[in-house]
Structures are given as structure tokens and as C-alpha cells.
Amino acid sequence: MEDKTLSSVYPSLYEFPMTITMFVCMVIPAWFIIHRWNQRNEKGPKTWPLLGASIEQFLNYDRMHDWLVEYFSVTKTVKVPMPFTSYTYIADPANVEHVLKTNFANYPKGETYHSYMEVLLGDGIFNSDGEHWRRQRKTASLEFASRNLKEFSTIVFREYALKLSSILGQASLDNKEVDMQELLMRLTLDSICKVGFGVEIGTLAPHLPNNSFAKSFDTAQIIVTLRFINPLWRIKKFFNVGSEALLDQSIKTIDDFTYSVIRKRKAEIKEARATNENDNKLDATQQPQLSHGLST
Known part of the structure; x- marks a missing residue:
């Protein structure tokens, strides 16, 4: 009798979890569908919310160069979003010149690149930025x-x-x-x-x-x-x-x-x-x- 009275007085206490579950089941699929629909005209890898292009990239882990070449046949600049960052691969000579020469200062390697490559390249010219890079470049x-x-x-x-x-x-x-x-x-x-x-x-x-x-x-x-x-x-x-x-x-x-x-x-x-x-x-x-x- 007490339980029945409680449920009649506070029906929201019982309905709230079910409402949340229904909301999640409706919104998340819709979010995924809208996200993929907005990419229908993009020429690069297709992404997923939060995951970026990581799924497609992992599926092509052992053929990375071939995978990129397939996209390069369609577009000369390929952006690959990842969960915490994104990578841009370029094959257009004008864009390469823009990054490596014309506006080189605008494209530092950054801490992430440095930490990944340090074991092989140390703090050499290929793995440094700013004044440290300029001194080595001059030498x-x-x-x-x-x-x-x-x-x-x-x-x-x-x-x-x-x-x-x-x-x-x-x-x-x-x-x-x-x-x-x-x-x-x-x-x-x-x-x-x-x-x-x-x-x-x-x-x-x-x-x-x-x-x-x-x-x-x-x-x-x-x-x-x-x-x-x-x-x-x-x-x-x-x-x-x-x-x-x-x-x-x-x-x-x-x-x-x-x-x-x-x-x-x-x-x-x-x-x-x-x-x-x-x-x-x-x-x-x-x-x-x-x-x-x-x-x-």
C-alpha cells in the first residue's frame, strides 16, 4: 500500500530513468546520422563523433601510405581528425611551399610531434622550433x-x-x-x-x-x-x-x-x-x- 501511494504521489521518480534512456536512444543515433550526413560531400576520411577518423585509420593501419594515396587521387590535401588532435597531409606543391617556406613560422612542429619523434630525432633540426631551430638552421x-x-x-x-x-x-x-x-x-x-x-x-x-x-x-x-x-x-x-x-x-x-x-x-x-x-x-x-x- 505504501509503495503504491509513493508511486502515485511521485511518479517522476520511477519514470525519470526510463525517460533518460529513451532520450539517449533517440538522440545519439540522430546525432550520428546528422554528423555523417554533413560529411556527404567531403573528400577526406569520414569521421564519427568523438572518435574522428580513428576507426578507418586503424582498419588501414598496415597500409597507411596506400590509404593516403587513394585520397590524394581525389584531393591534394587530406585532413584526418582524431579524438584529441587532427593531422593534415598535403601533396599539392603550392601548399607544401606555403608550409615549408612561405609561412614556415606559422607551422611549428609542437610538443606532440617533438615527444613522438624525440627518441629518434632528439632535439635536432628536424624536431625543434623557434630559436633552437634557427641556430641549427644557420649552422x-x-x-x-x-x-x-x-x-x-x-x-x-x-x-x-x-x-x-x-x-x-x-x-x-x-x-x-x-x-x-x-x-x-x-x-x-x-x-x-x-x-x-x-x-x-x-x-x-x-x-x-x-x-x-x-x-x-x-x-x-x-x-x-x-x-x-x-x-x-x-x-x-x-x-x-x-x-x-x-x-x-x-x-x-x-x-x-x-x-x-x-x-x-x-x-x-x-x-x-x-x-x-x-x-x-x-x-x-x-x-x-x-x-x-x-x-x-
């Missing part, structure tokens, strides 16, 4: 403006281009299929290491040998890039599992190679300076004897 521009570097680079690039041409020629004679992406990666890596470090790593040798540094660098590049579409990477990093564990191994290989090159170059410079000092001392001791001989 790099002076180095690359050097006539000796330009001449050396030309010789190196020509040498490795001939090696690539030889490999392709032999593959053609053998009617053998080649992976051009891998060959171009080897060409770039060999050239940069020769010009930047003065080291011959030989990945473009005719038999295309395995190179732990080259493989690790390529792996690290892929993993840090995929961080932008994988929100779970921080969890994997915390527990050091999966791709993040592989990234740690790759970075160690890269560091070992890089620091060994640095130590080798320092030793060579030290040896060259010592040789020059000895030559100068020798010249200094021989000069008085030569003068004495001439005077007599």
Missing part, C-alpha cells in the same frame, strides 16, 4: 654552402647513382624483380653516411648485404611514425612490449653505430693534428740547418 646552411661539401656531395651522389644503375642493369639482365623502395633507401642511406659521417657502410654493394644500422634505422622510422595513429603506444612503451620494445632495440643499434663513428672520426682528427704538429716541428728543426747550408 647547417653555412656547412652546406661550403664549396668543398658541394663538390664532395656531387662526387658521392654520382658514385652511388652508378652503383644503383649497375644493380638495376644486372637485375634486368637476370630478369629479376627488385624492390625499388628498398634500393632507394639504401642509396639515400649510403650517400648521407658518406657525406655526413665520412663512412662507407656499403648497403648498395652488388649482393645487397644486410646492415644492422640500416635495418634498425628503417624500423625506428616506421615505428615512431605509426605512433601518430596508435594511441596505445605510451602503454606499450611503459611496459616495454611490442613495437616499443623493438624500437628500443633499434635505437640501441643506431646509437652504437653513431657513437662508434663519432669516436672513429675524433681519433682520426686527433691523429691528423698530431701528424701536422710533428711535420711542423720537423720543418722548424730543418729550417735553420737549411739556412746554415745556404750561408756556407
Whole structure:
């Protein structure tokens, strides 16, 4: 009797949860439908409320480049909204010039980009903004403006281009299929290491040998890039599992190679300076004897 009286006096106490449930069941589907309807003429990835384009992006996780190229065939600028940010991919030369040259200051990399790429790029010119970037840019521009570097680079690039041409020629004679992406990666890596470090790593040798540094660098590049579409990477990093564990191994290989090159170059410079000092001392001791001989 008491329950009946209570329900008759306060019917809203019993009806309210049901009203909320009906409201949610009606509004949320309508929200989704309206959201998707408003995108019917958009050329980029279709999004969902709160989730952005994350669902479509995860479905294409293993074919990211092909997925983007499909959109680039329709539009040269692709915007990919994500739950907490959005990414814009551009393939229009005018837009690329706008971002990288004309209005470069308006497009900082930002903290998110820096935190994702720091493990591979550190605070270098490709991962810094503002005054830090300008100082490195000034130093790099002076180095690359050097006539000796330009001449050396030309010789190196020509040498490795001939090696690539030889490999392709032999593959053609053998009617053998080649992976051009891998060959171009080897060409770039060999050239940069020769010009930047003065080291011959030989990945473009005719038999295309395995190179732990080259493989690790390529792996690290892929993993840090995929961080932008994988929100779970921080969890994997915390527990050091999966791709993040592989990234740690790759970075160690890269560091070992890089620091060994640095130590080798320092030793060579030290040896060259010592040789020059000895030559100068020798010249200094021989000069008085030569003068004495001439005077007599």
C-alpha cells in the first residue's frame, strides 16, 4: 500500500530513468546520422563523433601510405581528425611551399610531434622550433654552402647513382624483380653516411648485404611514425612490449653505430693534428740547418 501511494504521489521518480534512456536512444543515433550526413560531400576520411577518423585509420593501419594515396587521387590535401588532435597531409606543391617556406613560422612542429619523434630525432633540426631551430638552421646552411661539401656531395651522389644503375642493369639482365623502395633507401642511406659521417657502410654493394644500422634505422622510422595513429603506444612503451620494445632495440643499434663513428672520426682528427704538429716541428728543426747550408 505504501509503495503504491509513493508511486502515485511521485511518479517522476520511477519514470525519470526510463525517460533518460529513451532520450539517449533517440538522440545519439540522430546525432550520428546528422554528423555523417554533413560529411556527404567531403573528400577526406569520414569521421564519427568523438572518435574522428580513428576507426578507418586503424582498419588501414598496415597500409597507411596506400590509404593516403587513394585520397590524394581525389584531393591534394587530406585532413584526418582524431579524438584529441587532427593531422593534415598535403601533396599539392603550392601548399607544401606555403608550409615549408612561405609561412614556415606559422607551422611549428609542437610538443606532440617533438615527444613522438624525440627518441629518434632528439632535439635536432628536424624536431625543434623557434630559436633552437634557427641556430641549427644557420649552422647547417653555412656547412652546406661550403664549396668543398658541394663538390664532395656531387662526387658521392654520382658514385652511388652508378652503383644503383649497375644493380638495376644486372637485375634486368637476370630478369629479376627488385624492390625499388628498398634500393632507394639504401642509396639515400649510403650517400648521407658518406657525406655526413665520412663512412662507407656499403648497403648498395652488388649482393645487397644486410646492415644492422640500416635495418634498425628503417624500423625506428616506421615505428615512431605509426605512433601518430596508435594511441596505445605510451602503454606499450611503459611496459616495454611490442613495437616499443623493438624500437628500443633499434635505437640501441643506431646509437652504437653513431657513437662508434663519432669516436672513429675524433681519433682520426686527433691523429691528423698530431701528424701536422710533428711535420711542423720537423720543418722548424730543418729550417735553420737549411739556412746554415745556404750561408756556407
